[in-house]
Amino acid sequence: MERVPILEIGGVLLVSIQIDLQDQTVLALQEDLAQRISDTGAHGVVIDISGVEIVDSFIGRMFATIASLSRLFDATTVVVGMRPAVAITLVELGLTLGDVRTALNLERGLKILGEQRRGRR
Amino acid sequence: MVGVGERRLVVVLRERRDEVLEQWVRAAAATLRGRVTAAELERESRELYTALLPVVGDNGRDVSGERYAEIRSLLAELSRTRARAGYTPSETASSVFALKRVVFELTEHDADPDLFRELMDFSSLLDALGLFTFETFARAREEIIAEQSEQLLELTTPVVKLWEGVLAVPLVGTLDSARTQVVMEKLLESLVETGAEHAIIDITGVLAVDTQVAQHLLKTAFAARLMGAECTISGIRPQIAQTIVALGIEFGDITTKASLADALRHALRSEGVEVVAADRVR
Known part of the structure; x- marks a missing residue:
């Protein structure tokens, strides 16, 4: 089974999804991520899905799950780079991402996390 | 006589060609009410007539066949231009049907029963051709509508x-x-x-x-x-x-x-x- 790599950059965990997600991969990612946030004490998680073209309701729920999971560690989740087709699919599926933040691209996502961190201090 | 040489109707149509054409153009012009120039109408009618001659004698049961390829393409072209120019389907089809009356009038004093039979066949041939015109006309209209709605989609949504x-x-x-x-x-x-x-x-x-x-x-x-x-x-x-x-x-x-x-x-x-x-x- 393929695993999605989790990178750490400046107190932020970066998850860049470049493969077609299987349900097993998603579950493994959630476990890995929880472990890494707890290990590193990261204040933010950025999920880059610019490479994802197909989503289903399971993947749609993944974002909300990761968001509530990281909130337990006081980390904010930002989903970046969602493609129009994916956004339309999620809306048609009637899925809301809860209070997950979204941004057009990785740069904006990191900016949001930076601003939030400065605001907290 | 049928079976000996050519059919009478074919002979009539070929020999009195100019006369038939002239009356046909006049009859067609009457239904189109002068919206097509006489010269254009005459050219169209002449082409149609020439394509029609070889198939006279058929009863029009297989207008989708090989023999009708030429006249079909001419009729398709005709109804497409008519559809684009905004004519009604009946106006378009009656150009074809007008020929029927012309030929009937030409031969009405003839009492030959064979000729009568040939006329029946000719009539159903023209009916089939007229219906074909009708169909292509409707198809051309549909194409126009589809084209326009597509253009509308492109035109009205600028970002x-x-x-x-x-x-x-x-x-x-x-x-x-x-x-x-x-x-x-x-x-x-x-x-x-x-x-x-x-x-x-x-x-x-x-x-x-x-x-x-x-x-x-x-x-x-x-x-x-x-x-x-x-x-x-x-x-x-x-x-x-x-x-x-x-x-x-x-x-x-x-x-x-x-x-x-x-x-x-x-x-x-x-x-x-x-x-x-x-x-x-x-």
């Missing part, structure tokens, strides 16, 4: 850039599922391309909003939000506002503004841009 990071879609006319779909996709794609964080859907030019249209607008706004952009809906007219409230449509936390100007100001403010009047004192 314009109002400011650095602010896009707008001025919607005009009637919204249906297909159009809203196009708008939605175009807008979302432009958001990705330009990296704009604000989108404004202006519905000043939209005449009516029903639950379905509102649903589409909401979906677009939510999709934009999923992608990390903010979507504002502006230009809701008083009547439309009344309808929306009466229908019980909830826009939720989507920002709505009265005018495009308000929406732009809102977008600029959240971008951190301040618009101030220039100092006029010199």
